[in-house]
Amino acid sequence: MATDNFDHQGPKYLTNLDWENHEHQRIVAACLVKAAYVLEGDRREGRSGEDQLAPPWWEFFGFELISTLVNLESSLSSFSIGAVFRLKAASGTSPFAPAMVIAVRGTIDHHDWGVNVDTLLGRGRQRHSCRIVMEKAESLVREHGMESNLWLCGHSLGATVATFVGDQMAKKGCFFTTFLFNPPYILNRRSKDGFIQKLDDIMQAAGGLVGALMVGNVGFAGANLYAVAKILHDMDKEKKEQLQHFDNMKAGDQAALAKNLHDKERQDQLQQFDNLNKWDPRVYVNPKDYLCTRYIKYFKNKKMKGSPNKLPKRLASATLFINWDKPGDRCLRSKVAHSIMQCFVKPEDTYRLFKEAHSIMQWWKPGLRVEAKRYVMA
The missing domain is CATH 3.40.50 (Rossmann fold)
Incomplete structure (x- = not known):
């Protein structure tokens, strides 16, 4: 006290x-x-x-x-x-x-x-x-x-x-x-393409599932089980869509897209680095x-x-x-x-x-x- x-x-x-x-x-x-x-x-x-x-x-x-x-x-x-x-x-x-x-x-x-x-x-x-x-x-x-x-x-x-x-x-x-x-x-x-964040979401939902089963909360356990399944489904769907979109592009467009993404990422890193030093x-x-x-x-x-x-x-x-x-x-x-x-x-x-x-x-x-x-x- x-x-x-x-x-x-x-x-x-x-x-x-x-x-x-x-x-x-x-x-x-x-x-x-x-x-x-x-x-x-x-x-x-x-x-x-x-x-x-x-x-x-x-x-x-x-x-x-x-x-x-x-x-x-x-x-x-x-x-x-x-x-x-x-x-x-x-x-x-x-x-x-x-x-x-x-x-x-x-x-x-x-x-x-x-x-x-x-x-x-x-x-x-x-x-x-x-x-x-x-x-x-x-x-x-x-x-x-x-x-x-x-x-x-x-x-x-x-x-x-x-x-x-x-x-x-x-x-x-x-x-x-x-x-x-x-x-x-x-x-x-460090996260890469959001994978680490999604993996953490899976682990958090899985932890909630185990905790709910331990206390006998079936409804909450079901909700966490559904959350894990949905995250895995969304990850697989997103990966397939990205691959399909990239395959449908012409070779020149693919190279241009890759360069633009690289340039934008580097520019963002430069700005973040400058901000962190402040x-x-x-x-x-x-x-x-x-x-x-x-x-x-x-x-x-x-x-x-x-x-x-x-x-x-x-x-x-x-x-x-x-x-x-x-x-x-x-x-x-x-x-x-x-x-x-x-x-x-x-x-x-x-x-x-x-x-x-x-x-x-x-x-x-x-x-x-x-x-x-x-x-x-x-």
């Missing part, structure tokens, strides 16, 4: 908020993500009215709740994965203040583990959570314009969702100020958090070079913020990047230290020792 109570755990020391200060921005973004956690906690515990614990996490900074982002992927229940906040007019006088903020929480219980597994395997962007946040991001851009200061922030699983959404919006030329707290280091999977997400990691510590190695050791024909695997440009918990931690950073176990004092401390290193609460502690460096792909 105390960890959800703003009066006990919140940064009440930040009474003079400076929107131009990056540290203050980080604290606000982290607290809004915490608000998304507590909102789901209020829903599960049935807290309402004055008993709610979530409102102080955004009201303290002058925000108001606009909507919650509800995941309807499960046939058995619905739950919130994040929230959208708007800064009140009286608090948003600075040009650095956000107009709107999308905050996405991380894992709470078993409802999130299906998304976790898919995310770590690199197919998370096909899950319903990513689609919900993506639709909301596109809606905010349409409503407020591309020049508005829109924030996108997430923690853990929510940071991965925010990475996917921020990446896709950047490719379209829409740049969100993005805060990624403890993002897990994930595999990269997006500068802020990646916050702790060397004791083994889920995201490989980002340190990724940025420190990787030659930041790329080409329009091969878009960056994860982030074309980013500002990496590393939280060194103790004064001596800086001397260990070369070892930390390779072996996180060297940070642990003794085996029984492993879970405690990881839990603290992966927590959202560390990012608003006063006097945080943060090292920041910006990386840009050449």
